[in-house]
Amino acid sequence: MIPPSWRARLQQSAEARRALGRDRAIHPPSGVDVCSNDYLGLRRDPRLAEAAAQASRKHGAGAGAARLLRGTCGLHEELEATLAQWKGTEACLLFNTGYQANATLIPALAGRGDAVFSDALNHASLVDGCRMARGNGAQVGIYRHLDLDDLAGQLAAWRAGASAGALALVATDAVFSMDGDTAHLPALLDLCEEHGALLLIDEAHATGLLGSDGAGLAQLQGVHGRVPLVMGTLGKALGSFGAFVCCDGLLRDHLLNRARGFIFSTALPPPVLGAALEGIRLARAEPWRRERALALADRLREALGDPHRPSAIVPVPVGPDAEAVRIAQTLQGRGFDVRAIRPPTVPEGSARLRITTGAHLSDADMAALAASLLEALHKA
Numbered sequence: 001m002i003p004p005s006w007r008a009r010l011q012q013s014a015e016a017r018r019a020l021g022r023d024r025a026i027h028p029p030s031g032v033d034v035c036s037n038d039y040l041g042l043r044r045d046p047r048l049a050e051a052a053a054q055a056s057r058k059h060g061a062g063a064g065a066a067r068l069l070r071g072t073c074g075l076h077e078e079l080e081a082t083l084a085q086w087k088g089t090e091a092c093l094l095f096n097t098g099y100q101a102n103a104t105l106i107p108a109l110a111g112r113g114d115a116v117f118s119d120a121l122n123h124a125s126l127v128d129g130c131r132m133a134r135g136n137g138a139q140v141g142i143y144r145h146l147d148l149d150d151l152a153g154q155l156a157a158w159r160a161g162a163s164a165g166a167l168a169l170v171a172t173d174a175v176f177s178m179d180g181d182t183a184h185l186p187a188l189l190d191l192c193e194e195h196g197a198l199l200l201i202d203e204a205h206a207t208g209l210l211g212s213d214g215a216g217l218a219q220l221q222g223v224h225g226r227v228p229l230v231m232g233t234l235g236k237a238l239g240s241f242g243a244f245v246c247c248d249g250l251l252r253d254h255l256l257n258r259a260r261g262f263i264f265s266t267a268l269p270p271p272v273l274g275a276a277l278e279g280i281r282l283a284r285a286e287p288w289r290r291e292r293a294l295a296l297a298d299r300l301r302e303a304l305g306d307p308h309r310p311s312a313i314v315p316v317p318v319g320p321d322a323e324a325v326r327i328a329q330t331l332q333g334r335g336f337d338v339r340a341i342r343p344p345t346v347p348e349g350s351a352r353l354r355i356t357t358g359a360h361l362s363d364a365d366m367a368a369l370a371a372s373l374l375e376a377l378h379k380a
Contacts (some may be wrong), residue, residue, distance in 0.1 A: 047282065203216040
């Protein structure tokens, strides 16, 4: 039984959320999907379902244990080799989720005497990884969003007082999930080289969607295979589930031995692995999927008068939380599954609609969405 004093605190917290327009609830999907991360429209592709079924029949429904016990089957190793080749790295290590990967690989790398520098708008998983590293004794610096001058100043100031051999880790989203803008990876690599820092990028919203064969932002920006640590996910554009870190063999071995999220988690189940392998194959073999997703996003940005960004994420700033909820509900009533994004997911005063485009959407869907969205914004 919940103690009365604690129940009262929970009730007060719930009332405060409702008063701010920030109460969250789980709503089943309904209407046209313009809010998920199914950028390539692969989530319901029957070829992924069949690959998952075949993997289950051959290897079982579950892994049965962590990888370091008896949880590995041939599909784990095949998927890691496929991802490493695709990302242009020597090795790869699978994790169960992107959150788990980011939150546990950072403290596995940075401890006392080291430092982690994180973009101010990084995903919560990177933020929490930095917090855990701070608990290990690492210094954490937050640099202004995409401001490499600020990052350079922080790196130089820290390096001046750091001991020889201390690690500086720079962590950034590749595509920022709430704004759809991107990091400048060539400049970040140059900066990290200048200051002897290690670069970690999160390509969760770039993998499968950007680059000449969907390998990600690093490929798009001409630094394919040069980034030391590349995290990505299998549950967005690739239509399956899970995450990975691509790196060299020495880093993989370190993470395998030190990343608690990997060590203490039951391995990804075989059906997920089979679907992921098929998702990668289709992402590379059917470029029309990423081309369409990106073209539809550009079309919507043009209708809204927004600048071009190389992603399928279209943020629509609203401001007040309650207004974002109202507009989202208006669009839901017209058959479009749009969700309001509010603090703490985004900074105070910057509530928005987060619209995503995918290969599964029709031209008629997008035209109707643009018209409904403009009308709803005009009435705001």
